[in-house]
Amino acid sequence: xxxxxxxxxxxxxxxxxxxxxxxxxxxxxxxxxxxxxxxxxxxxxxxxxxxxxxxxxxxxxxxxxxxxxxxxxxxxxxxxxxxxxxxxxxxxxxxxxxxxxxxxxxxxxxxxxxxxxxxxxxxxxxxxxxxxxxxxxxxxxxxxxxxxxxxxxxxxxxxxxxxxxxxxxxxxxxxxxxxxxxxxxxxxxxxxxxxxxxxxxxxxxxxxxxxxxxxxxxxxxxxxxxxxxxxxxxxxxxxxxxxxxxxxxxxxxxxxxxxxxxxxxxxxxxxxxxxxxxxxxxxxxxxxxxxxxxxxxxxxxxxxx
Numbered sequence: 001x002x003x004x005x006x007x008x009x010x011x012x013x014x015x016x017x018x019x020x021x022x023x024x025x026x027x028x029x030x031x032x033x034x035x036x037x038x039x040x041x042x043x044x045x046x047x048x049x050x051x052x053x054x055x056x057x058x059x060x061x062x063x064x065x066x067x068x069x070x071x072x073x074x075x076x077x078x079x080x081x082x083x084x085x086x087x088x089x090x091x092x093x094x095x096x097x098x099x100x101x102x103x104x105x106x107x108x109x110x111x112x113x114x115x116x117x118x119x120x121x122x123x124x125x126x127x128x129x130x131x132x133x134x135x136x137x138x139x140x141x142x143x144x145x146x147x148x149x150x151x152x153x154x155x156x157x158x159x160x161x162x163x164x165x166x167x168x169x170x171x172x173x174x175x176x177x178x179x180x181x182x183x184x185x186x187x188x189x190x191x192x193x194x195x196x197x198x199x200x201x202x203x204x205x206x207x208x209x210x211x212x213x214x215x216x217x218x219x220x221x222x223x224x225x226x227x228x229x230x231x232x233x234x235x236x237x238x239x240x241x242x243x244x245x246x247x248x249x250x251x252x253x254x255x256x257x258x259x260x261x262x263x264x265x266x267x268x269x270x271x272x273x274x275x276x277x278x279x280x281x282x283x284x285x286x287x288x289x290x291x292x293x294x295x296x297x298x299x300x301x302x303x304x305x
Contacts, residue, residue, distance in 0.1 A: 056093075056100060056281065059266070060299045063274060065234050067213040068304040069180040077215070078106040078139075079298040081113060081239030082148070084282030086120030088295075091129055097281060097297065098133045104299050108174065109139045111164065112239035112278060113148025113189065113219035115155050122154060134162035141176050147188035148219040148240060149259070167217060169195045171202050185233065187218040189259075196223060200231040220259030221277050228270055235302075236275040238263065243279040247292040257284070276300070 068075065078101050083089050089097075101109060115130075116122060122130075137143055143164045147155055159166055167186020175181045185199040199216070202208055214233045218224060221238035241260030244253020256264045260277070268275040281295045 055294055056097065057294045057296045058100060058104065058299055059279075059296045060301070061267075061276060063235055063300050063302045064305065065213060065302065066304050067211055067234060068302055069178065069182070069213065070304065071178040071180065072107075072176055072182065072213075072302070073304050075108070075176075075182075075302040076104065076106050077108045077110065077237075077300045077302065078104055079110050079112060079237050079239075079276070079278055079300070080281060081111060081278035082242060082280030082282055082284065083115050084117040084150075084280070084284055085115060085122070085126075085130065086117040087282040087284070089282040091126070093281075094130060094133045098137055100297055102136070102138050104297075106139045106299070107141045107176070108184075109137050109143045110184075110217050110237060111143075111145040111159070112217055112237060113146055114150045114239065114280075114282075114284070115148075115158065116150065117282065117284075118150045127154075127158065131158055131161045134158065134164070137162075141174060144172070144184055144186060144217065146186040146217050146219055149189040151189070167199070169198045171199055173202070181212070183212045183214040185214060185216045185231075187216065187223060187227075189219045193226070196227060197231070200227075203231065221263035221275065222259050222261060224270070224275060225262055228273070233273060235300075236270070236273065237298075237300075238275065238277045239280060241265075241277050241280075242284060242290075243277065243293050245283060245290050245293055249292065253293075 080097060080101065085094070145159045145164045145166050147168060156166065165172060167184060168188045169186065169190065171183060171185045173181040174184055183202055187196050187199045190196065215235045215237065216233040218236060218238045220240045224236055224238070241256065241264040243266055244255050244264055246254045248254060253264050263275060263277055266277055266279065276298060278298055279293055279296045283290060
């Protein structure tokens with residue numbers, strides 16, 4: 001073998017070794033990035049499942065309407081919704097939620113549907129504890145609830161024993177130390193659309209007060225689209241959507257379930273009537289995730305000026 005041939009062989013061997021080192025570095029880099037991405041994914045899952053779902057916040061809003069009776073100026077309404085007990089909400093969380101509600105010293109407390117998570121079987125002790133905690137909610141005027149699509153006889157049993165008035169497609173006149181009430185219309189989920197209108201039967205009374213301040217409680221916010229042009233309301237409070245559970249900055253919600261395809265964000269102005277949609281407290285996704293969508297309790301301060 002000539003010197004030139006030996007030199008060529010050596011160069012080929014050096015070239016092969018350099019290629020092997022490059023490939024090794026590439027493989028090591030890929031492994032590092034895979035590990036980094038895996039760690040980030042695990043952290044994301046832990047955050048979305050365990051931190052984002054438990055960091056309860058109170059969202060405070062001010063609602064101004066001249067129709068509110070002077071005696072009720074400054075009325076405080078607290079809304080909580082979509083507990084989905086058995087998902088990310090259990091005994092400890094219920095106690096914390098009730099404590100946060102009572103700290104606001106509410107006049108009226110409303111629950112807008114979906115108490116127990118679909119498919120979850122309550123134990124007797126859990127039922128007793130939920131009743132105990134909900135019964136300890138303190139409001140100066142009263143507590144009200146409407147049903148969601150996941151609510152059944154268990155819901156009725158619990159809220160009836162927790163001193164809540166259930167507005168199942170009906171209404172109530174709410175008085176507070178005077179003869180000038182406000183109207184609460186409660187719309188529960190139903191497969192029969194015709195029953196929704198019963199929540200506004202007050203207006204069928206020939207002696208009704210056309211200027212009464214009306215608050216509509218509703219589970220699925222998209223139902224409002226069919227009602228808003230037929231019946232007047234001064235304030236809509238809805239649940240169901242969880243504001244999408246997972247939200248992306250500048251894009252919005254990613255999971256808009258049936259019943260909240262049209263209205264799923266936190267706030268809408270419906271021709272001058274405010275609609276607030278609760279982000280809920282539990283989760284209604286199979287993975288039990290929340291992201292950029294904190295579970296919340298809503299506090300509305302209502303005044304006439």
